[in-house]
Amino acid sequence: MPELPDVEGFRKVLGSCAKGRIIQRVDVRDTGVLHGVSTRRLRDAVEGRRFTEPERHGKWLLARTGGPTLMLHFGMTGELVCCHPDDMVEAHDRVLFTVARDRQLRYRDQRKLQGLWLADDESEVARLLERQGPDAMAVSRKEFEDVLSARRGSVKTALTDQSVLAGLGNLLADEILWRARLRPTSRASDLAEADCRRLYTHMRRTLRSTVAAGCVPPRDSWLTGHRDDPDPACPRCGHSLRRSRVAGRGTVWCPQCQ
Numbered sequence: 001m002p003e004l005p006d007v008e009g010f011r012k013v014l015g016s017c018a019k020g021r022i023i024q025r026v027d028v029r030d031t032g033v034l035h036g037v038s039t040r041r042l043r044d045a046v047e048g049r050r051f052t053e054p055e056r057h058g059k060w061l062l063a064r065t066g067g068p069t070l071m072l073h074f075g076m077t078g079e080l081v082c083c084h085p086d087d088m089v090e091a092h093d094r095v096l097f098t099v100a101r102d103r104q105l106r107y108r109d110q111r112k113l114q115g116l117w118l119a120d121d122e123s124e125v126a127r128l129l130e131r132q133g134p135d136a137m138a139v140s141r142k143e144f145e146d147v148l149s150a151r152r153g154s155v156k157t158a159l160t161d162q163s164v165l166a167g168l169g170n171l172l173a174d175e176i177l178w179r180a181r182l183r184p185t186s187r188a189s190d191l192a193e194a195d196c197r198r199l200y201t202h203m204r205r206t207l208r209s210t211v212a213a214g215c216v217p218p219r220d221s222w223l224t225g226h227r228d229d230p231d232p233a234c235p236r237c238g239h240s241l242r243r244s245r246v247a248g249r250g251t252v253w254c255p256q257c258q
């Protein structure tokens with residue numbers, strides 16, 4: 001499932017594939033991914049415009065055009081790929097943006113849980129993002145402590161709730177909590193100041209390495225590298241990892257060091 005590092009990777013794909021280029025043609029192969037906009041209105045709005053510097057907020061990608069903004073969300077299975085227009089169109093290629101004779105940006109998504117929105121202006125961008133908390137990469141330590149201390153539920157729930165903090169998903173939250181040695185079920189509002197600080201520090205570090213990797217990599221020294229093992233052991237202390245459901249998601253942690 002795309003989390004902040006994956007979407008940051010899609011932002012880079014958009015930048016390198018299409019930034020500065022004119023959108024020559026938009027092909028919508030599946031209108032099921034369009035939200036609040038028809039194929040015709042989408043084409044009228046963006047064809048002939050140029051992609052400018054893309055932005056990201058949490059798991060949202062903002063494809064700027066100097067006028068309307070395309071807002072992309074990748075749900076569980078979405079991605080953005082840079083292709084040649086002659087490349088075979090795959091079954092899950094839903095919207096194609098031709099930006100050069102040899103370049104085509106494709107929104108590819110199997111499950112179509114989210115998709116594309118068109119924001120005509122900044123107030124519409126703000127409206128689409130109004131339920132998003134601060135971006136996990138951009139949030140300050142103070143703001144982070146404030147949003148966590150205001151939550152009643154578990155720290156895992158707080159970290160993965162996009163309206164509290166935008167960008168973290170299931171893998172990242174488990175990885176960060178494991179590094180910070182905090183139980184996913186601890187109450188967010190009960191965290192001591194030192195715990196909160198450690199959590200913030202590990203969130204920053206984990207985001208830095210995952211953004212560089214473009215995903216949450218299943219490295220051997222990481223919790224993520226072991227969570228799907230048949231009999232998973234903690235890569236730090238060797239104790240058996242525990243699995244349960246927290247915040248409605250499969251959660252993995254080490255009962256020994258967390």
Ligand SMILES: [Zn+2]
Binds near residue numbers: 234235238255256
């Ligand atoms: Zn452990």
